[in-house]
Amino acid sequence: MTSRANSAHARDIAYHVHGYTNLKAHEEKGPMVIDRGAGIRVFDDAGKSYIEGLSGLWCVSLGYGEQRLIDVATEAMSKLAYYHGFNHRSSDVVIDLAEKLVSIAPGRLSKVLFANSGSEATDLAVKLIWYYHNAIGKSEKKKIISRIRGYHGVTVASASLTGLPHLHGDFDLPIDRILHTTAPHYYREGHEGESEEEFATRCADDLEKMILGEGPETVAAMFCEPVMGAGGVIIPPKTYYPKIQAILKKYDVLLVADEVINGFGRTGNMWGSETFDLDPDFLSCAKQLSSAYLPISALMISDRVYEALVSQSEKLGMFGHGSTYGGHPVAAAVALETLKIYEERDIVGHVRNVMGHFQDRMAILGEHPLIGQARACGLMGALEVMKDKDTKTPFEASDKVGAYVEGRCLENGLIIRAIGDNLAFCPPLITTDAEIDEIFDITQKSLDKAETWVQDQGLRDS
Ligand SMILES: Cc1ncc(COP(=O)(O)O)c(C=O)c1O
Structure with a gap:
């Protein structure tokens, strides 16, 4: 029998630092x-x-x-355990996955970049929003709005966008140029006697006031999870997004749909953007993309953004972004099979x-x-x-x-x-x-x- 001192519990306490855990309590409680x-x-x-x-x-x-995902991962690993996408390289499953994602993407999204987590996809969107505005000669337009209670990840930029105070405290976050507007949580934020419709109007007014207060020429984008997940599963009023999208359009502010939780059927449609009739310039997804069997995330972008990246990389000599595992062929094979299963099993x-x-x-x-x-x-x-x-x-x-x-x-x-x-x-x-x-x-x-x-x-x- 394993001695207590050598047990998995004791070794976890001894060696493993856990996220989203009270570390002091963990020393008592164990895993x-x-x-x-x-x-x-x-x-x-x-x-x-x-x-x-x-x-x-x-x-x-x-x-x-799910045996099909296990088999596909094994086969993909035997065939090509690793390759990357730098310097024009590619692999067949990554190409297939990009094509598949574009074929099911909502609205105007036509190109895909791969990463490993939802947080990375958020950070990438932030970088591209800044890069895009430099490319089109609007270098002042850099501020990004998200919402109180929104969740977009834990890396420096994504945690800044996340509107939860415990992700900021003592991490010196949020960084500059990130702003948080009202959460569309009628039950908690609605005023006495205010209808849901009036509340949605107030949320849109708050957004407009924020954009005008900052100067529309400085506001670049807004991040929205169609249904907010980690902030407490917050479902906006019916008229919230039409009102919000009208404001974004008015001031030429890009919309990023963070579909890291919503994507792939969770809301009763393939995308939360379909459920709420969003027309995003960027869409990030992860998690259910591979049923979490391997880490992979994707950021989809519109032609308008892609064209700017092309002209900028022509000017600068290359598109200066990429990561070792972004577009990993084994993770891509698992994601592709996941999407096939979604389709075949409806x-x-x-x-x-x-x-x-x-x-x-x-x-x-x-x-x-x-x-x-x-x-x-x-x-x-x-x-x-x-x-x-x-x-x-x-x-x-x-x-x-x-x-x-x-x-x-x-x-x-x-x-x-x-x-x-x-x-x-x-x-x-x-x-x-x-x-x-x-x-x-x-x-x-x-x-x-x-x-x-x-x-x-x-x-x-x-
Ligand atoms: C909406 C949303 N965006 C981004 C993330 C960050 O994803 P990850 O934990 O893979 O970095 C999460 C994680 O829960 C999420 O819910």
Whole structure:
């Protein structure tokens, strides 16, 4: 038997620094070690089974053990384990994947650049926005707007765009030229007596005021996740994007659709941009692009941007960007196979078939005494925990009610994510109606337990 000092838990504490983890608490608590996966479930090192209600990190769309992806990765690795795209080099799967992505891309997007993560795709978009404006002689037009609660990654520029304070604190972020506007979260940000429509107008007015305050000649682009994911699954009002896009057009501000979570069927269409009728100049995607079996991301650009890159690289001698693994042939082969599976199995059709049941079960939990709002789009959603539903009064963050519910779900064999007091759900796209029932039966049980705990602790009295 492994001695405690040598156990995986002890060695994890000794050697491994975790992201998005309280490192002090980790020294006490140690890791939850996940050992294997099958379908929509994972198993820990003691053999306990959990439904992955967040698809890992919103990414394992086809679930675990998809043999076609395993086979294609093995074959691709045997054939050409590595090649790059520098200096005119290419490989057949990368070409096939670029062609395939353009064939399914929304609107005006016609060219693809590859990277390894969502954050890198965001950073690349930032670089190209700056490069593009230099190329067209608008070197003042460099500021980029994103939204409070938006999530665009963790690298220097992408974390700056992310509108969550804990990604900035003590990292000396955000960098200059990044601005954050109102989150389209009617439930929390809407004023007393304000309709959803009026709220959408106010969001657009806030954006316009920001652009005018900065000077339109200095504002280059706006980043939007069609549905905001890691900020708490925020679904904008119906008229929000038409109003926002009109403002962007008016001041010649480019739109970047960050589809890192939304892309590939999550919202009930291939792209969130289709669900919300967006017409982006850039679109970034990752995660479900390869069902997360290997790291790969893509940034799609319009002809207008591409032409500027061509003229600029002619002037400068080359397009001065690229990375060792951007367009890795094995990751590209897995992504291409993932897209084939989406098509052959009509994954978007499957999402449309089950999302009604998912949303109905969420709506029922919206009636629970602990839940202020249940919201969902396609096969992603959130239950927002409230201390007092009528007055929309949240619990204190230090009460950690969301984390308590997450913990009870975990005990009962379900992994979800508590983003503060927003309980996020984003099961694999292959999830069936029966599995949706399992997810929400466990959630119901966990919420009931949490309600008793809240009462026992006297958390409503404070
Ligand atoms: C919308 C969005 N953009 C970008 C990212 C960053 O992706 P990555 O973690 O692969 O760097 C994420 C990650 O969750 C995301 O949700």
